[in-house]
Amino acid sequence: MKNKLDLYALTWRMPVIVWQLLFFVGPLLFMIAMSFFLVKNYRMEEAFEMKNWIKMTSRGYFWDAYLYTVFLASLSTVVTSLLAFPAAYGLAFKVSESTRRWAIFLLIIPFFTSYLVRTFSWYVILAESGVANAMLAYIGLGPFKMLNTIFGSIVGYLTLTFPLVIILQTLSLSNIDRSLIEAAQNLGAGRLKTLWSVTIPSAKVGLIIGAVFCFILSFGDFVAPYYLGGSKPPTLPILIIDTTKAGQQWPRAAVVAVVMMLTLMTVAYTAISLAYRKRR
Amino acid sequence: MTNHNKFTRRKFIKASGVAASAVAAPMIITSSKALAAPTEINMLGWYGTAEPDMVAEFEAAENVKFVPKYYAGGDNMLAALAQNPPGTFDLIHTDAEYARLLIESDLVDELDPSDYPMDDLMHEDFMQFPGHWNDGKLYSLITRYGHLGVSYNKDAVTREEAMSYNVFWDEKLKGKVGHFDWHLPSLGEISLLNGNTASGPFDISEEAWKAVQEKTLSLKPQVGGYFDFGGTFAGLKNAEMLAMVGIGDWVTGILERDGAPVSSVVPEEGGIQWTESYSIVSSSTKKDIVKKYLEYTISAAGQVKSAQMLGYPGFAVTNAGRAMLNEVDPKEAKRTNQVDGDPNDPVALIKAGRIHYRDIPKQQSLEDWNDFWSEYKNA
Known part of the structure; x- marks a missing residue:
């Protein structure tokens, strides 16, 4: 009976396991192996040499790019989460079920179009002679330099992650047991106290998962820091492109990618542990 | 009550088949040549070099179809060659510094200079351009710069x-x-x-x-x-x-x-x-038609197309090409200083030693x- 049950469970788990093996574990193992390969005459040759690891990790620009990427992704996560929260809160608590459904549908629509195209459209808005500066000029401000700056990169990251984070936060906040909020209010807690002591802790898992997704997407994004940040300075995804362009050094790019994967796994594991940690 | 004249289902199908054959037959007979599948020329080149503004005229004239794989940067071009089996590409459009590497790797065919108007090239350096020649033999045909x-x-x-x-x-x-x-x-x-x-x-x-x-x-x-x-x-x-x-x-x-x-x-x-050229890939099975395209690119008409290319402009390398450009598109010729006697004529700049x-x-x-x-x- 037990065996039968295990087989039944395994059958249902199989798609996930196969998917993970085919599209995550397999490529990851290949990428790790590739980081030890060598390139001769623009062709990769199987080898087990530490040359690529020594070469990349001994370069100052690699660590500069690493720290800058962590900084940008963290900044993006904080900014996106903070901006998304009021919107998600409003959708979860202040609007009707039907409005919330429509809002979520509208938040999904940006994903129908190419992210690259959406990013390029920011050129028209953020340029010094663009729409944003023209509007600011009406109230006597600017012009401000927005493209090819950290601000530009963050706008790009928001384009990529903002709708997704709002959706995740909204779903999480919507599922809070309302009686907990009512109980807090009945016991005399003010709005802020209720928000801080009841709402946020109750939605903690969803809020943290939203932030983790934001960090992961921003950390691995090439488009925003390249096109809106001006690659100044480059992030790790840009370094991967640079490395592959110069002599087809895919193994060195694999070193960068493995370091990125390790970082993301550490961040995701830590964040999820934090999300599910029980209050003492 | 007989049904001799009744238009039965069988009769309808038979009549339809005859009618359809009658309508289609002339088309099949007369257009068999025109409808022959065009020969595909697989080209490795910079973006724009196999777009309709460049190749449509040649495609129509020779019943060929360009299938481009675009790259950005010579390294990517060499990688595409290394990572695809021999015979994947017929024609390579590349920069001089990378053409040299193609020749060293024995990937491209020797060309016969007498097939091309080498005497009409606008600067003597173009006639033996570094990277295009090896041991006195031509391997890559200069086309624009x-x-x-x-x-x-x-x-x-x-x-x-x-x-x-x-x-x-x-x-x-x-x-x-x-x-x-x-x-x-x-x-x-x-x-x-x-x-x-x-x-x-x-x-x-x-x-x-x-x-x-x-x-x-x-x-x-x-x-x-x-x-x-x-x-x-x-x-x-x-x-x-x-x-x-x-x-x-x-x-x-x-x-x-x-x-x-x-x-x-x-x-x-x-x-x-920057100097771009065309080479015929050694493993190609369509060398005759590819050679024809090389002849087209260095003809006056081909040179004008190259100078006007929508992807990115380039200068004509032959006197005939420049002359025709001045004739058919004087505005573009003037904009790019490709006018004899212009102080910023690109050929004059090379002659003055200002170009490396x-x-x-x-x-x-x-x-x-x-x-x-x-x-x-x-x-």
Whole structure:
């Protein structure tokens, strides 16, 4: 009976396991192996040499790019989460079920179009002679330099992650047991106290998962820091492109990618542990 | 009641079949030649070289179809060749410094110079262009070229100011100087500014290489970003960048044709030339038709198409090509100074010794230059 049950469970788990093996574990193992390969005459040759690891990790620009990427992704996560929260809160608590459904549908629509195209459209808005500066000029401000700056990169990251984070936060906040909020209010807690002591802790898992997704997407994004940040300075995804362009050094790019994967796994594991940690 | 004359289902099908055959037969007979599947020419080239504005006329005339695989940068071209089985490509469009590597790797066929109007080439260097020839044998046919120097926004920088690379350090351009994100042209230009003209900007001693690095690093506070083609294009178009290092008319020309206030000049310190050519891949099974295309590209009509190419403009390499360009599109000829007697005629600039052919570093490795480029971007 037990065996039968295990087989039944395994059958249902199989798609996930196969998917993970085919599209995550397999490529990851290949990428790790590739980081030890060598390139001769623009062709990769199987080898087990530490040359690529020594070469990349001994370069100052690699660590500069690493720290800058962590900084940008963290900044993006904080900014996106903070901006998304009021919107998600409003959708979860202040609007009707039907409005919330429509809002979520509208938040999904940006994903129908190419992210690259959406990013390029920011050129028209953020340029010094663009729409944003023209509007600011009406109230006597600017012009401000927005493209090819950290601000530009963050706008790009928001384009990529903002709708997704709002959706995740909204779903999480919507599922809070309302009686907990009512109980807090009945016991005399003010709005802020209720928000801080009841709402946020109750939605903690969803809020943290939203932030983790934001960090992961921003950390691995090439488009925003390249096109809106001006690659100044480059992030790790840009370094991967640079490395592959110069002599087809895919193994060195694999070193960068493995370091990125390790970082993301550490961040995701830590964040999820934090999300599910029980209050003492 | 007989049903002799009744139009039965069987009769209907029979009649329909006859009618359909009768209608289709002439088409099948008369157009069998025209409808023969076109021969596919698999081409490896820079973006734009196999677009309809370039190849449609040849495709129609010869019943061929170009199947392009576009690349950006010679390294990618070599990688595409290395990573695909022999016979994948028939024709390669490449830069001179990479054509040399194709020849060294025995990947392309020898060409017969007598098949092409070599005597009509506009400069004697073109007749034996470095990288296209090996041991006195021709392997790659020169087809177009362009010059890199200072590209600038005419509303912010005057032509006189742009005539020196020192303009990039001008205080008014702080944060408004962009780099095309490829080390060879940018570092080559700084090398020229440092006076490395005797043996060329790419054949420099270790001491001179250090000086190039120092000079390049001093430009960092002026730099607004590093861009690929799309970013360079957009940056210049919306005036986000007022001057660009490492490009030329191949980018500003497209914008200028649309009326944007941008232009490119070859400064007094000299400019760098990119030179493109076609080679027939040794493993191709369609060499005859590919050779025909090579003949077409260097014909006067082909040269005009190349000069007008929508992807990015290039100069004509033959006298006949220039003459026809002046005849059919005098505006473009004038815009690009391809007019005999023009002081900025690209051929005159070469003759005056102001142009240096782009090359890979001679005394350092390509990796050294690339490493420094990464460090510079992070500085």
